[in-house]
Amino acid sequence: MAKTRKPGTRFGDWLSDRILRGLIGLALALPYATRVRLMGWITARIIAPLAGYDARVRANLAHVMPDLPEAEVRRLVRQVPDNVGRTVIEIYSGQQFIDRIKDLPLKGAGVAALEQARADKRPAVLVSGHFGNFDVPRAALTGRGYPIGSLYNPMKNVFFNAHYEKAIATMGEPLFPRGRKGYGQMLRFLKGGGMIGIMVDQFMGHGAPLNFFGQPAPTALSAAELALKYDALLIPIYGVRQPDGLNFEIVVESPIPHSDAMTMTQALNDSLEAQTRKHMEQWFWVHRRWKPARQARMAEERSRAGRGE
Structure with a gap:
């Protein structure tokens, strides 16, 4: 209902x-x-x-x-x-924003792998978080001809979402709203050799019990699962705001080695934590990322179910 x-x-x-x-x-x-x-x-x-x-x-x-x-x-x-x-x-x-960032150099140990994936038309899952300005890498790469699509959460306020979608679309398309239809479109794009951008730093009630800043933070495994299923590179990438508050550095880290989804996703959490510890003010600490009270309730419910209560 x-x-x-x-x-x-x-x-x-x-x-x-x-x-x-x-x-x-x-x-x-x-x-x-x-x-x-x-x-x-x-x-x-x-x-x-x-x-x-x-x-x-x-x-x-x-x-x-x-x-x-x-x-x-x-x-x-x-x-x-x-x-x-x-x-x-x-x-x-x-x-105006795109013109400021479109020619920024890509920095980091993963640049060569990213460029090779583009040349080979190999799928890639580019993972970031609500950190710095998360649309900087997408806009810069799209402007250079990289086939970048992005999975996003529509805003709960439908009035705001109507123009917000138009705004983020200027940073690059296609966009895939979370949900069955959007997810199906994203899979077709990825299978065709595209690259998709995903953020994995939100609380997911049924996510894996992984750690972020040393505390349990239920995390979706979808980015790693996609990389494994479609033999795609899994690359952490960030738009790091510079001290002047106006400019950015694009950091492309080494691809996460393929192993299993939980190990790979924990590596993503560790990557974002390391970047955040360097620039604490740039991560969205407003997120209810851990929800300890809710996690405690969920653990108690699982315990009761296990006891047959």
């Missing part, structure tokens, strides 16, 4: 979208560097406190890094949403 919306929720979504549309429109009227800095400031100083993001960042940090100094926690409470705001307006800046 379909879930019914709570009264007023649809109007709330519409109103939120109108506010965001207006804010984005005003920002786009400003010079590029000014708009990026301003959206970072507004998101960190106004939106994040109102949305409860400050508390969520603190809770996540306390869960995985309880000894982190309070001064560093306060810095991340402001800098994490700042990066989010910058990322959003960069994506909405379309061609």
Whole structure:
């Protein structure tokens, strides 16, 4: 049975979208560097406190890094949403943004393997997380003729999602929305020698019990499973924001060796953790990545089922 919306929720979504549309429109009227800095400031100083993001960042940090100094926690409470705001307006800046990143050099131990896969028309699964600006590698590679498709989660706010999809499409197509239809389209694209971009840093209730920052973080195995099934390279890749807050470095790491899906996916988690530890403010600490209370409930339910209760 379909879930019914709570009264007023649809109007709330519409109103939120109108506010965001207006804010984005005003920002786009400003010079590029000014708009990026301003959206970072507004998101960190106004939106994040109102949305409860400050508390969520603190809770996540306390869960995985309880000894982190309070001064560093306060810095991340402001800098994490700042990066989010910058990322959003960069994506909405379309061609202006693309022109800034399209000629960035690819750096890292995996560049040669990526280039060879393109030459051989070998499938590749490019894996990143909600880190830096995750659309930088996709836009830069698409601009160079790489066949890049991307799996994404449609926004829950349907009003916002309508123009968000158009914005991310400017970074490169095709796009595959999560779901049976989108997944089928993605498989055909991959089997045909395409490369797909996937982010694997969200909580998945039925995911594998892998670790992220030393704590259990249920993780989807799909990226590794696709690489194994279609003999595709599995390559971690990142768009790392530079100290000036405006420019980026594209880091292509060595392909994850094929073994089994759990081992390969843990290697992906380890890769993202290593990048995050270098640039703590660039990962989306707002995510409910661990959900320890929910994990405890799930473990108790499994235990009861095992006891036949």
